[in-house]
Amino acid sequence: MKKSLLITFALALISFFCIAQDEGDSNKIKRSTDKVKIEGKYYYIHIVRKGETLYSISKAYNVSQVEIAMENPDIYLGLQVDQALKIPIKDIDPEEFETDDKYIYHVVKRKETLFSLTRKYEVSIEDIIAANPEVEQGLKANQVVLIPKQKIKSIGDKSPEESERFIYHEVKPREGFYSISKKYNVTEQTIRRFNEDLVQDGIKLGTILKIPRNPGDTLHISDKPEMATAETSSQSANGYSFPQVVCDTFTYNRWRDVFNVSLLLPFTQETTSDITEELDENGEPINERKETTNSNRVSQQSSYFLDFYQGVLIALDSLKKQGLSVNLNVYNTTKSVANVEKLIQSDALKNSNLIIGPAYPECLQPISKYSAENRIALISPLSPNNFLLNQNPYIFQVNPSFTTQLEEFIGQVDFCTGQNIVVIHENDSTNVAMLNSFKSLIADRIADCTSPDFIHFKEVTYKAGSPAPEIQERISHSLSLSRSNLVLVPSNNEAFVSDLLANLHTLSTIYKYPIEVYGYPRWQKFRNIQPDYYYQLEITLFNPFFIDYKKTNVKNFVASYRDAFRSEPTQFAFQGYDVTLYFLSAMKKYGVDFMYCINNHNADLLQSEFSFTKNDAMSGYENRGVRLIKYTKDFDIRLNQPKQKGNNITPVEYINEKGQEKKEAIW
Numbered sequence: 001m002k003k004s005l006l007i008t009f010a011l012a013l014i015s016f017f018c019i020a021q022d023e024g025d026s027n028k029i030k031r032s033t034d035k036v037k038i039e040g041k042y043y044y045i046h047i048v049r050k051g052e053t054l055y056s057i058s059k060a061y062n063v064s065q066v067e068i069a070m071e072n073p074d075i076y077l078g079l080q081v082d083q084a085l086k087i088p089i090k091d092i093d094p095e096e097f098e099t100d101d102k103y104i105y106h107v108v109k110r111k112e113t114l115f116s117l118t119r120k121y122e123v124s125i126e127d128i129i130a131a132n133p134e135v136e137q138g139l140k141a142n143q144v145v146l147i148p149k150q151k152i153k154s155i156g157d158k159s160p161e162e163s164e165r166f167i168y169h170e171v172k173p174r175e176g177f178y179s180i181s182k183k184y185n186v187t188e189q190t191i192r193r194f195n196e197d198l199v200q201d202g203i204k205l206g207t208i209l210k211i212p213r214n215p216g217d218t219l220h221i222s223d224k225p226e227m228a229t230a231e232t233s234s235q236s237a238n239g240y241s242f243p244q245v246v247c248d249t250f251t252y253n254r255w256r257d258v259f260n261v262s263l264l265l266p267f268t269q270e271t272t273s274d275i276t277e278e279l280d281e282n283g284e285p286i287n288e289r290k291e292t293t294n295s296n297r298v299s300q301q302s303s304y305f306l307d308f309y310q311g312v313l314i315a316l317d318s319l320k321k322q323g324l325s326v327n328l329n330v331y332n333t334t335k336s337v338a339n340v341e342k343l344i345q346s347d348a349l350k351n352s353n354l355i356i357g358p359a360y361p362e363c364l365q366p367i368s369k370y371s372a373e374n375r376i377a378l379i380s381p382l383s384p385n386n387f388l389l390n391q392n393p394y395i396f397q398v399n400p401s402f403t404t405q406l407e408e409f410i411g412q413v414d415f416c417t418g419q420n421i422v423v424i425h426e427n428d429s430t431n432v433a434m435l436n437s438f439k440s441l442i443a444d445r446i447a448d449c450t451s452p453d454f455i456h457f458k459e460v461t462y463k464a465g466s467p468a469p470e471i472q473e474r475i476s477h478s479l480s481l482s483r484s485n486l487v488l489v490p491s492n493n494e495a496f497v498s499d500l501l502a503n504l505h506t507l508s509t510i511y512k513y514p515i516e517v518y519g520y521p522r523w524q525k526f527r528n529i530q531p532d533y534y535y536q537l538e539i540t541l542f543n544p545f546f547i548d549y550k551k552t553n554v555k556n557f558v559a560s561y562r563d564a565f566r567s568e569p570t571q572f573a574f575q576g577y578d579v580t581l582y583f584l585s586a587m588k589k590y591g592v593d594f595m596y597c598i599n600n601h602n603a604d605l606l607q608s609e610f611s612f613t614k615n616d617a618m619s620g621y622e623n624r625g626v627r628l629i630k631y632t633k634d635f636d637i638r639l640n641q642p643k644q645k646g647n648n649i650t651p652v653e654y655i656n657e658k659g660q661e662k663k664e665a666i667w
Helices: 002-016 019-025 054-061 065-071 073-077 094-098 114-121 125-131 133-137 160-165 177-184 188-194 300-321 337-345 361-374 402-412 429-447 468-476 494-509 521-525 531-536 552-565 571-590 594-600
Strands: 035-038 041-047 084-088 103-107 144-148 166-170 208-212 258-265 273-279 285-291 325-332 354-356 377-380 395-397 420-425 457-461 485-488 515-519 540-543 612-614 621-623 627-631 637-639
Touching: 041 054, 054 065, 054 084, 065 084, 103 114, 114 125, 114 144, 125 133, 125 144, 166 177, 177 188, 177 208, 177 361, 188 208, 258 300, 258 571, 300 325, 300 552, 300 571, 337 361, 354 571, 361 377, 361 395, 377 571, 402 429, 402 540, 420 429, 429 457, 468 494, 494 515, 494 531, 521 540, 552 571, 571 594
Parallel strands: 258 325, 258 354, 354 377, 377 395, 395 621, 420 457, 420 485, 485 515, 515 540
Antiparallel strands: 035 041, 041 084, 103 144, 166 208, 273 285, 540 627, 612 621, 627 637
16 A cells, blocks of 8 residues: 555656646547456557657556556656557456457567568468558567468368478477477477578477478478578588578567576685686696685685676676666576576576576586576686587587687688798697697698698707707707798797797897797796797787777776776676677677577677687587787787788798708608
8 A cells, every 4th residue: 555655646746747738648649459468467558659658648548647657667767669568458358358259369479570470370471461450560579469360270281291291399488499409309400491481580489390200301392482581691610500590680679678697606615715727738727726814805716706797797887878678687606516506496597588607617517408408598708618518509608718729829820921830849748639739730721821732830849948059059940031930839838938938039139030929828927937028029829818908998998997896807807898798789689599690790899809609500609719919029919910811932932041951840
């Protein structure tokens, strides 16, 4: 009673100033004839038009403002044009509402189109428009559409030959390609092939799918021409072709499309140690522990995840200003698989449209299984471990595995325009597999050049600590004074890298060898190497992340972060912002099934350049966006744009190097 009085009082204050004006306007409002039954109650669905007010709408339907407000709490934020209101229907005969021999009453769901209704009920668009002239301009969520019953074909009308060939499956709630393909032991490609018109915008609840009884049956016989699509299929870096989908059919409405996002992070830890994870040569984490003596302070590790969360909040604030509506639910998973399992069993995630996290691979595994079973997009924001990609087609791995980073790095280096290519390493017996993989990637990259038979690379090995003149003499035998020397160093051993860079610096400055050095991302964290070496040798490192503080959006983010949290943003904060902005802007553009259009999506990010690919239809998405970061002689650090492939080179550039006798180790 008290709540009703407060609502009445608030509405009275609003209405006091506009009653006189709206008395005439209420007669101009067109009453909706769209009726719907929700949780046992009957409503008109009224779409707000320009100039309409709550008072005029209440008068048009002869329903009090309080009753409308109780059914539509969002109106306290103000009425919006195209907002859908539920107007209670009084004195209605339920039998008259529900029983109709001529029509089925269909309540339009988000992203449904006239085309999807024709496929669902097997009636023509012309028949639907004839019964509902207003839908010719497009469908709206919650609109009631009359489907002529006499026009509907039953599934049993299919030809005997086709019925023997196919099983007809009606899509149930939470079903997707993954669960249906597993149920019938067919591939997603097969389902798409036989239902191409039905699944262009993703699988819809109630859709009837044709599933071949024989899993090996892939021959699609159709007497209809293929439907033209807005986007053509594209091929990922791994050779997988993204399916043809229409990516321009979703129109976002902030009142209708409120996305539920679940953020899972370990804000508190079960140990008193700080762990900083980095990658070694094999892409495995290196744990550096620092014991915490004060249990009252936030651990360093927890602060990283708090930074990530604060970056998420800044991104949400930016998206809110762009008109996006989001319900963010935040869960503290700790580093406990048991806590994650409890969260799953509580059904707290069942209404999620997007799940971000957890951070740790062991906690990510049960969430990934839940994501696959319920067709919920899952973002792995921090872990570089890609072992879940082949188990869940709905997972997105933001941080590329080390192997993927190497592949992208080698793919961006120019080996084809006459450089002298030298690989220098310490011949570490514990790292043979990675070294062989590194050299194999270079060989494959050279094979793509116009004249691969004339290109080879030289290999030099030595142990750190040997006399400098001896090392310099050995390296110089593989260098050229007349051409640029492209030196690649596949090592994360700080002692070896420090020794090598000192010798290369001498060869460059004293003996004037033109040298460019390429190394691993962990070199940025080395503390015992002279910074001058990086700039004089113009070292280039590869990394998925790079922050250019001269960019306007980076400056704006830093200013907002300082203002909100009175601290400087860390790389984790930048990552939280990029992940949130990228995926939620994709949802705003393409809807909750954004993954089918992710190859078309671009966003202005802070430190990343996401480029997601799949190995096959049943695998997840891995980011392959790796940047080359170059130290320059003018003491700047900038992104190194991949060089364009040059013209064909002649063998003489590799064979005749005047004034030098070379001992070349040709691999």
